[in-house]
Amino acid sequence: MTGRDTILIVDDMEINRVILRGVFEADYNLLEAENGQQAHVLLEQYHGRIAAVLLDLVMPVKDGFQVLKEIGQSGMISEFPVIVITAEDSVQNEMQVFDMGASEIIMKPFEPYVVKRRVQNIVELNQHRLNQEELIEEQAARLRESNSAMIDALSSIIEYRSAETGQHIRRIRIFTKALLHDVALSYPEYGLENSEIQMIVSASSMHDIGKIAIPDAILNKPGRLTKEEFEIMKTHSVKGCEILAGLDRMSDRQYLKYAYNICRYHHERWDGRGYPDGLKGDSIPIYAQVVGIADCYDALTTDRVYKKAIAPEKAFTMILNGECGTFSPKLLESFKNVKDIFAEYSEIYADRSVPKGESSDLDISEKNHHREAIDTLQMGQAKYFTLLRYADSTVMEVDLGTGIHHLVYAASSNFSALKSGDRFEDVLKNFAEKSAHPEDRESMLHFLGPDLEQFLDDGLMKISRKFRIYDRHLKTYGWCECTILRISDGHPYQRRIMLVWKELKEAGELKQPGTSRIPGTGGAGNLLGGIQQCLNDKYFTMLQINEGLENLLGYEAWEIKEKFRGHYLEVIYPPDREEVLAQTKKQLSSGNVIELEYRVVARDGQIIWVLDKGNLVTGTDGKEHIFRTLINITQSKQAQEELRLTLERHRIIMEQSNDVIFEWDMKKDKMLYSSNWEKKFGYIPVMEEASERLLTQSHIHPEDLEVVEELLRDMGGSMPYGQAEFRLADRDGCYRWYKVKATAQFDRAGKPFKAVGIMADIDDEKRASQALEEKASRDELTGLYNRKTARKEIEYYLERRDPKEMAAMMLIDVDDFKLINDRYGHMFGDAVLQEISSVLTRVLRKEDVISRIGGDEFLIFMKDIRRVDILKSRAEKIRESFQSMFRQNMTSCEFSTSIGIACCPQDGTRFEDLFRHSDLALYDAKSRGKNGYSLYEHSLSEQGGGFPGILPAANTRIDSNEEQGKKINDLIEQIIQKICEEKDLETAVDSILKTAGRHFGVSRAYIFEKSEKGCANTFEWCSRGIRPLAEYRQTISDDQFEAHCKNNFDENGLFYCPDIAQLPKEQKEALELRGIKSVLQCAIRDGGECKGFVGFDECVIRRMWTKDQIYALTLTAMFLSVFLLKKRAQDRAEKTAAGLQMALDNQNSWIYIIDPDDFHLIYINEKTNRMAPDVKTGMYCYEVFFARTRPCEECPAKNISRNINRTMEIFNPVLNVWTEADASLIRWGEKDACMLSCHDITKYKYHRKDDGKWL
Incomplete structure (x- = not known):
């Protein structure tokens, strides 16, 4: 489950997505889709990050059933749970979605908290399941290790019995691994995966297990076996299978299958002359054939009781020549590639050598992977084209059964027409019309038409005819032989053929090596450019050149021969030489024509770009010659280079830019994007059918699709310029804000045909702006909506409300709040208001609008209320929650509230009407004695426009506590007396902290003072059972101290927090470590600079101090500050004086x-x-x-x-x-x-x- 932190919400109803977003946004990253098609796009991109999918069933474009089906077919259903949230309450639907793989069904309407808990439980169960699967895989790996150990033990038994095996088993495993890796690389059709190869390598150890049943006299006989003895020896493969068959209780059946087949068939041969079953060809498992070659090679290269070892080179040749039986041709090609590996490891693991470790056989696959030789398929293809070049014929392959055809090799450009046309019949017709002599066209078409069909019906293998073909170079017709060859694999209905075209003409006399000038070219030759004839050797040795080439290079023929020894390769610009050699070889492997672009160096040192068009011919000397025509293309190359540099500059600019440039072709409805899109987003954008798919299958946030649709509509209309802001999912599945600016291009008729624009990432700016807007929309003290924002939210809802839907407005007023402020002070009053906001947020739903509209007045708007009794229940819950506030705190204050309720639509459908009616209901609740709620009724009399005055009830006045005030005054007098009388100031401070702490019943009283080493705890008193701060090694750095003074102390130097849960996370955790629940601190200031603070901690309960208590503690801290500052200044002066005296004395x-x-x-x-x-x-x-x-x-x-x-x-x-x-x-x-x-x-x-x- 690593990285699975995202929930995908799929629902076409925005209100449902908003509710679910509010439930999960604090714990998960969220992706949203408004239809099944968009959900499919997001799942394809982010399925590795999805923790759960919340899926609606009834949606446009593609419904939830289709989404479930696609998730199941793709295999993603095993990665994450799908929770269906629907209003379709039917047994048939439930059965269908569960059958399709859904983990849970939640019916609408739903309780958000219940949904949250059920989803979290399902996500945790899925995580546990995935963890269990990982654990099972680990256990399976350990089991495989145990099996391997058992195999090694069985192999050791064989080694002890057989005198010649030695390290035979280990070598077989190494050889098998090397050969299998090459086979997997060269022949993908075998489908050999790494895990499968590892299992086969392990199973190869069992190939000779049957020898345990062979008598010692035969197994270790020092000489050639008799016919009867050999027949007994041959039974070891069958005996081994009998032993393995007895292990059918092994859990790893696949491993047992490999071991069984290897043991039985590793002596079978490709031609059917092996044993025990005489299998032939591909009927022998490929891995058994691999072990067979490994076994043969090891038998040849090691000493046995009946023979001496032979050299690896000779053993290699014997196997290739079939002296040890016939093996698969494909396997032998791979065997050639691992020749060196076999030789190396046969030496490392020789019978009388002891390898230093086991690591030598671990990197065989790497050696195979990084070998320089071409793989077997490439080698086979290279051999094929070498033969074609030797034959100097044009070859075409045709499958008449499927109509597939292609030109394999073109000996010259005379046959280029064979590349034209889609159907084979069209190709033949085009070639006959363009290249065949007019008198031969009909016979050619008949030969390659009806005659070809008869050829196949008669079962012939070869047939030939001669035709005249136009020679483009000689500008005349020449004779050519066309041969039809049947490609037969034994299938009776196979209709594959090969057409071979061989030009029948005598090659002209070609001069022998020695650079000379080509005569007779004159002005025409110069117009063509440089012409030369050279050998197709590693130097391109020049035989003849024309005057045009002399002019191009600035050299005469004799100078080229003298300076460059006639080597054209040395005329080529050095950095281009290897590429020219490689490209010449590559192009000549598929035809006799070459076309290259490269640079040559002229006599004056100038670098010249040339276009080289050449033809390969065979001279009378039997060597291959190339006739090259060189054309100066320097100017066009320079223009291309300028264009390349310009494009490169644009590319660099785009890579450094965070913006994406796009172009919309309106006629084709196609979008093109700059190259940095995929690097930025990690997925391919919507391109085709852009105007439709952007709205249904894109990564755009569903709430912003309307904005994008409007932009597309404006650009497709007559608007020359447009812009939009929307959210788009990035490569991590997180939505980011982007701003698009687009400009339309118009045709001559004034109609837009294209739009070009730029898409800029504005996420940071947008979120900062949203944060400011959010801050402006909130009440600073409670964090609830303010009056203006609440009204805006409510009016927005009322305008779009479903007429059948009921809602309600509540006005809440705290009873006798002014008296609470007067007795406990405004700080306590603020704490009460903050607690009220917490209560309301906890009791009400996330979709409800909660706001503070006045000092102690709150407005609640509840959407989608089904029954009036739900309102009454919610109002009663609010009332009870108010009464239970601060019961665990040290205060005798009791709280109550009055609530007025108006319902929509019966009491009004406008904000003003609902507010006025809930206001009247509130007055009615107050008039009934407070601490209750009232629903608006038409019988209530109107009381005017504003909020009615609060009428105090008989028993609600809170008397001032004069005795408590007198005690506080006595405490202050004691503190002043201790400061004045005590000679030792530090003793006095300790005594004052103890007195104040005991008087107010706090857990801890302390002083922190700033010094050069930081801010340290210098004085402390703790009540019984409270750990002193000294045990926490409390020292505050200068940065922490400055931040504390700046962020926490108010303008009066006071920091009061009745509940540390309201503090920022880092500060809250630091105080929790010290067991603090409430804190009051007073700054020690000197000349406006903070020098420390006096603090009082409560560690047992959340503490609410009264106004008088705060005043007394603040005054105590002020007295301590004055005397501490004086004492510290005196200490510094004495220390300075002592230092000065020491300096002067020395x-x-x-x-x-x-x-x-x-x-x-x-x-x-x-x-x-x-x-x-x-x-x-x-x-x-x-x-x-x-x-x-x-x-x-x-x-x-x-x-x-x-x-x-x-x-x-x-x-x-x-x-x-x-x-x-x-x-x-x-x-x-x-x-x-x-x-x-x-x-x-x-x-x-x-x-x-x-x-x-x-x-």
């Missing part, structure tokens, strides 16, 4: 930071601290480093606020060092500071004298 410079206003130290790095360990921050730099009482005059930090950066060299007399000081203005904390980095340059400022003092 510098090989004295670095310190001062306040630029008063020069007190703010920071000292490690190297500075080692140099001056007593220095502390807060001291003044000029005091501790320079022992001064006031700031240095030349300080680099002076006026640093203006300079920003400053570098200078400073000598420190206290430390006796020179430094290069870099001063930079930096930001330290919340104020400006100056960082000084001092580098020791003392060694560059001084040098030592010899006494070691500094200068």
